[in-house]
Amino acid sequence: MKSRAILVFLIAMLAVTAFAGIASAGSLGVSSFTVSIKGADVTGATVLSAGAGETIPIRVVFDAQETVTDVRMKAYVEGYRSNIEARTERFKIVNGTTYSELLSLKLPDDVDPAEDYTLYVRVGTKTNFKEESYKLKIQRTEYNIEILSVDTARSVAAGSNLNIDVVLKNRGSERLDDTFVVAKIPELGVEKKAYFSDLTPVDECTDCDKEDAAERVITLKIPSDAKAGVYTLEVEAYNADSSTSTTKTIAIAGNEQISDVLTAVTSKEISSGATETYDLVIVNSGSRIGIYEVIPESAQNLIVTVDELIVTVPADSSKVVKVNVKGGDTTGTFNFGVSVKSQGELVKRVNLAANVVKGSVASNVVILTVVLAVIFVVLLVVLIVLLTRKPEKVEEFGESYY
Numbered sequence: 001m002k003s004r005a006i007l008v009f010l011i012a013m014l015a016v017t018a019f020a021g022i023a024s025a026g027s028l029g030v031s032s033f034t035v036s037i038k039g040a041d042v043t044g045a046t047v048l049s050a051g052a053g054e055t056i057p058i059r060v061v062f063d064a065q066e067t068v069t070d071v072r073m074k075a076y077v078e079g080y081r082s083n084i085e086a087r088t089e090r091f092k093i094v095n096g097t098t099y100s101e102l103l104s105l106k107l108p109d110d111v112d113p114a115e116d117y118t119l120y121v122r123v124g125t126k127t128n129f130k131e132e133s134y135k136l137k138i139q140r141t142e143y144n145i146e147i148l149s150v151d152t153a154r155s156v157a158a159g160s161n162l163n164i165d166v167v168l169k170n171r172g173s174e175r176l177d178d179t180f181v182v183a184k185i186p187e188l189g190v191e192k193k194a195y196f197s198d199l200t201p202v203d204e205c206t207d208c209d210k211e212d213a214a215e216r217v218i219t220l221k222i223p224s225d226a227k228a229g230v231y232t233l234e235v236e237a238y239n240a241d242s243s244t245s246t247t248k249t250i251a252i253a254g255n256e257q258i259s260d261v262l263t264a265v266t267s268k269e270i271s272s273g274a275t276e277t278y279d280l281v282i283v284n285s286g287s288r289i290g291i292y293e294v295i296p297e298s299a300q301n302l303i304v305t306v307d308e309l310i311v312t313v314p315a316d317s318s319k320v321v322k323v324n325v326k327g328g329d330t331t332g333t334f335n336f337g338v339s340v341k342s343q344g345e346l347v348k349r350v351n352l353a354a355n356v357v358k359g360s361v362a363s364n365v366v367i368l369t370v371v372l373a374v375i376f377v378v379l380l381v382v383l384i385v386l387l388t389r390k391p392e393k394v395e396e397f398g399e400s401y402y
Helices: 002-025 361-388
Strands: 030-037 047-051 055-064 068-078 084-087 091-093 098-106 117-124 129-139 145-151 155-157 161-170 176-185 190-199 213-221 229-238 243-253 259-262 267-271 275-284 290-296 302-306 310-313 317-327 332-342 345-357
Touching (some): 030 129, 055 068, 055 117, 068 098, 161 190, 161 229, 243 290, 259 332, 267 275, 275 290, 275 332, 275 345, 310 317
Parallel strands (some): 267 345
Antiparallel strands (some): 030 055, 055 098, 068 084, 068 091, 117 129, 161 213, 176 190, 259 275, 275 317, 290 332, 302 317, 332 345
8 A cells, every 4th residue: 555655646746747847848928929810810719711822921929028038939830741831030038028020831732621730820949938729721722723744845856746745733622624735836836735634622533533633645746847946835724714824945946957066175174173164166057047955964073064055056157055064072084075966866975074183273374384484584684694795805916027
């Protein structure tokens, strides 16, 4: 009995200690704690409503009953698959002062309408805080169609096909019936429509077509007489209740094209950590404009980039492309290449090299310049001395008579 009494006493003490810890964790000295969301006072409310994808302003007003440093205000949502949070920088509160802090919390637009979420609004430090919580109903708009992606080649030749992979998703709360997608290049007068069927708000089964997303490939035939240049591809998704659109830039190359890639310097000395530039000259000797894709290849101990990935060169003209190479920590000679393609075909692969050295290449050049300058001055002084030196007097001997 005595041991049982001791055990009960210990358990009671632990419970009291835990309760004291919990109480201290929420013991920030603030009063008149009010929360407003979108301008409306929600203090004391239990359930809040917000729209998917919406950014909600949260205003917190409170009176400080003590002086505390490193205070932060935070609003966050639990129940979503990733963090949804907004917070202020740390600040100091002073006893007897009223504070008003504002946060902007961005809600996700791809929420599951069947899931429950909780919004927490907190002011405090790591250990002491004041917090309010609300059940949050994140509601989707009724009809909202979204183009998740449009994948296609960045360049295409005249007379060939352009394949466009389109993915749609229903971001609304109601079913989207009879959804269509139209892809077109207005400047060329080409257009194609595809039927995406019905899209439900959420996937309703695994073995049927009641899904919230759909994918189709739309093929546009590029006219063989299309002029080379850059065009705008327009993709529109719509049904009777919702519509959305997006655009992409497509480069079209003509059929007649004679190209070459030239470079004057193929190897350079680069200081470790410094950057040198190589010039590539893309020559288009054809009668039509050329669209070129410049592809830098990765190389050991080097970081290789180009100023322009897509280059347009008019007919019977050329253009210089800058290749930037940054040397790494390891010294030695490293080889790399830059490929230039047109209409998906390789025009030329330029082989380049970089000799990475320690120290500054510029300082070595300066030293060499100084040495050459000193030698030049010495030679100049010697030349001046020789030119200004008086010739030795020649002793003349008269005739002698005996």
